[in-house]
Each structure stands twice: as structure tokens, then as C-alpha cells.
Amino acid sequence: MKTLENCYELNFSKINFMERKIRITHPKTIITGASKTGKSYLIYDFLSNFKTKDYIYIDFKDSRNDIEEVSNNLDVFLRQNEIKVLVLENFSFEFNLPYCDNIIISTNIPKVLRGFKNVTVSALDFEEYLLQDIRHQNITQSFNNFFKYGNLPEVINIDEHKKVQRLQEIIKLQALNDTQFEILKLLFENIDEKKSLYQLFSSLKSKIKISKDKFYETCKQLENNKTIYFLQKYNQEKATKKIYSYNHSFLNAISHNKKFKNEFANMIFLELVDKYKEIYYLDNIDFYIKSKKLAIVGIPFFNTFLVKATLKKIYKIMEEHEIKELNIITVSNDEKINHPNLRINVIPFYEWALS
Structure with a gap:
């Protein structure tokens, strides 16, 4: 059981974890998300609540680890060592899960299992x-x-x-x-x-x-x-x-x-994607949040005079869809635009993202 013995010796207590808005709060959790968004560090943070002897961490991308050995002996090893937390990193569900009080899985394959909470980690x-x-x-x-x-x-x-x-x-x-x-x-x-x-x-x-x-x-x-x-x-x-x-x-x-x-619009999108379930786009409007009757447009270097024609097109679409508010996100401009029927804010990205 060389693989399991070596994985059992791993100690994450000295890893410096930076606080995130998302945490593991459920004893049975499946974590997904794109590469390098911080999935592993969420797991290290969770493990910091336990003594080293109480958990085993197995990374299926570690070429030293024998997957067959893990599959054949994991259940017995957990019971023999009275392990309370099983972590399976980069797991592809190659075998059935054994019993354990806490099972934390990170995977590239989104999967729904009874009794497990699904968590997606964004950057x-x-x-x-x-x-x-x-x-x-x-x-x-x-x-x-x-x-x-x-x-x-x-x-x-x-x-x-x-x-x-x-x-x-x-x-x-x-x-x-x-x-x-x-x-x-x-x-x-x-x-x-x-x-x-x-x-x-x-x-x-x-x-x-x-x-x-x-x-x-x-x-x-x-x-x-x-x-x-x-x-x-x-x-x-x-x-x-x-x-x-x-x-x-x-x-x-x-x-x-x-x-x-394009990069600026993508940056705005990423601030929205975890906050709203439904985001759409419209003609001349980058992002439409129907539940809030809100339109969001990225204009990095905003100038009221230069974008006058663009604003007219945006207002027309807003009226068609009964949108009440427009946020124009800029690099650094900050101003108010008066409109009889609409609330219009011109806001720098850093101020909008933190509001």
C-alpha cells in the first residue's frame, strides 16, 4: 500500500491560505472549475480544521500514485487508520466511493451524486x-x-x-x-x-x-x-x-x-456571472439582467459627445424591453447622465466591481 501510505503522510497545515468568498461547508462536496482557479487551496483550507492523522489526500494527477492500488485498498485503509476526511483530487470516478465521514472531490467532470453538494470555483x-x-x-x-x-x-x-x-x-x-x-x-x-x-x-x-x-x-x-x-x-x-x-x-x-x-467586456462579464443566474446580451447592449431590469455596457473611454449616437440606439432597445437602469462601465470616467425615464450611471470598473 505504498501509494496510500505516502498520501497519508502529506501535511497541509503550513500552507498559507488567502481568504476567498467561497468555502467548503458541506462534509460531502464535489468541486469543479477551470484550471488554476484555486480549487486545491479551498481543500487545503478545509483540511486545516483537522489533525493530519485524520485525513488522506490522493491526487490522481500525481504520476507516482498507483490508481489500481488505491481502488483495491482504499476502503480497508480508511477503516484501519480511522480516517475522517478523504480527499480525491483530479478524480474521474474510476471506482465506487468508499464510506467516509467527509469526502471532498475535485474533478473536471461535473457530476451530481446523492448526498453531495456541488461547488464551482471561479477565478x-x-x-x-x-x-x-x-x-x-x-x-x-x-x-x-x-x-x-x-x-x-x-x-x-x-x-x-x-x-x-x-x-x-x-x-x-x-x-x-x-x-x-x-x-x-x-x-x-x-x-x-x-x-x-x-x-x-x-x-x-x-x-x-x-x-x-x-x-x-x-x-x-x-x-x-x-x-x-x-x-x-x-x-x-x-x-x-x-x-x-x-x-x-x-x-x-x-x-x-x-x-x-473585448478584454474589457470579458472582465465585466466575469464580475456578473457568479452574481446572476440569467445573463443575456441584446443588440447594442453587452449584458442584460432581466430580473433587475438592468442593462450593462462597457465603454472603456467614455465621452458623452462621441457616443451620442450609440446612446440613442441603447435607449431605444431599453425602452423596447422595459429596462429601467443602464450602467456604463469605463476605465476611469465617472459622471451622471440625465434622462426623463431612465436611470443612467457612468462608473469606473473598480468602483462598480466593488459596489
Whole structure:
């Protein structure tokens, strides 16, 4: 039982855990989420409530671990050592779960099991980012780094010249092969764009050999584990969806083509996605929260005079859908626009995200 004995010796008590808005609160929990969003650190935080002898941590991505040995001996090992917490990291449900008081599973395969609570871990929102950004006390500086290098916990405090390289490595780590890497790149390159899967497939097929079924299946997997989001147009299920990534800065990490507006819109989307169950887009409106009668538009460098024509189009759509409030999110502008029937706020991202 060499694998189990070695896993049982692991001690996480000295790991420095940074506070998150999400925690493990249920003794039987299945954790999913995109790569490097902090799933493991949530588990380490949970384990800090127990003595080392009370838990066993098994990582199925650790090539030293013999999966067959784990499968055949885990039940007996748990009983012999009176283990209270079983952690299965990167588990693909290769075998039936044994009995244990607490079972915490992290997986890329979203699964619903009776008696288990499902938790999805997203990357940091801006408020969480500020709590972990120990290098910058200036909110403008923090915003600039958040925008440029994204929302992944491990990237925050590494040296600036290594950040883009690390983001590239994270993308490669997610890809099981070269084909999946090309799919990820294609999706990240098209954030905040209205593109059908067929359009994307046709584009990729001209570069590499890939079947339509494989492309669609991979996109579905990436959607299921919240690596990619496909945003629907309100009341139009067949309309082309908009694409968003769980980390807006991946575009900057894989391409020299600057798409500032696209990255900015993706950043706004990520502040909304965990707060509202239903988010849509409309013509001329980036995000529509029907339950709040709220429209949100990202205009990084807002100027009332320059966007006058755009505002007229937005007002028209708002009136059609009986939307009462408009938030225009900017990089740094802050002003009020008077309108007889609508409430309109022009707010810098950092102020809006923290409100």
C-alpha cells in the first residue's frame, strides 16, 4: 500500500491560505472549475480544521500514485487508520466511493451524486484580487495589473516579466493534446465576439485536421467546466452566442493583436456571472439582467459627445424591453447622465466591481 501510505503522510497545515468568498461547508462536496482557479487551496483550507492523522489526500494527477492500488485498498485503509476526511483530487470516478465521514472531490467532470453538494470555483473577482494583491496599495495600479494579467490567484505575486509566460503555461497545461490547445487558442482569440461553433470549426479546420464531432465535444467539455462561457441573446435561442473566457487576460497572453474592448467586456462579464443566474446580451447592449431590469455596457473611454449616437440606439432597445437602469462601465470616467425615464450611471470598473 505504498501509494496510500505516502498520501497519508502529506501535511497541509503550513500552507498559507488567502481568504476567498467561497468555502467548503458541506462534509460531502464535489468541486469543479477551470484550471488554476484555486480549487486545491479551498481543500487545503478545509483540511486545516483537522489533525493530519485524520485525513488522506490522493491526487490522481500525481504520476507516482498507483490508481489500481488505491481502488483495491482504499476502503480497508480508511477503516484501519480511522480516517475522517478523504480527499480525491483530479478524480474521474474510476471506482465506487468508499464510506467516509467527509469526502471532498475535485474533478473536471461535473457530476451530481446523492448526498453531495456541488461547488464551482471561479477565478478571483476584483474584490478578492485586491485582498491578495499585496504589492500594490494603489487601486489604479491594481486595476491595471488585474486587466493586463488577469484573475488567477497564483499569477498575482509572481515577477511581472514571468506573468505572460505563466499564463501561456497554464493554457498548455489545460490542453490534453495539440488539437485541444488550438481549440483553446481559437476560443480565447474570439472573446466577446458573436461566433457560431460552425464558424469557429470552419476557421480551425483550415489550419489543422479535426473532425466536427471532436470540436463540438471539446467545446462542450470546456463549457461544462466553466473554462468557456457561451452567452445567449435574450429570447433568441437560435441567435449566435457571444464567447467569454474564465480569464480575460488569456487573449493578451496568446496574441499580439490588441482587442482592448473585448478584454474589457470579458472582465465585466466575469464580475456578473457568479452574481446572476440569467445573463443575456441584446443588440447594442453587452449584458442584460432581466430580473433587475438592468442593462450593462462597457465603454472603456467614455465621452458623452462621441457616443451620442450609440446612446440613442441603447435607449431605444431599453425602452423596447422595459429596462429601467443602464450602467456604463469605463476605465476611469465617472459622471451622471440625465434622462426623463431612465436611470443612467457612468462608473469606473473598480468602483462598480466593488459596489
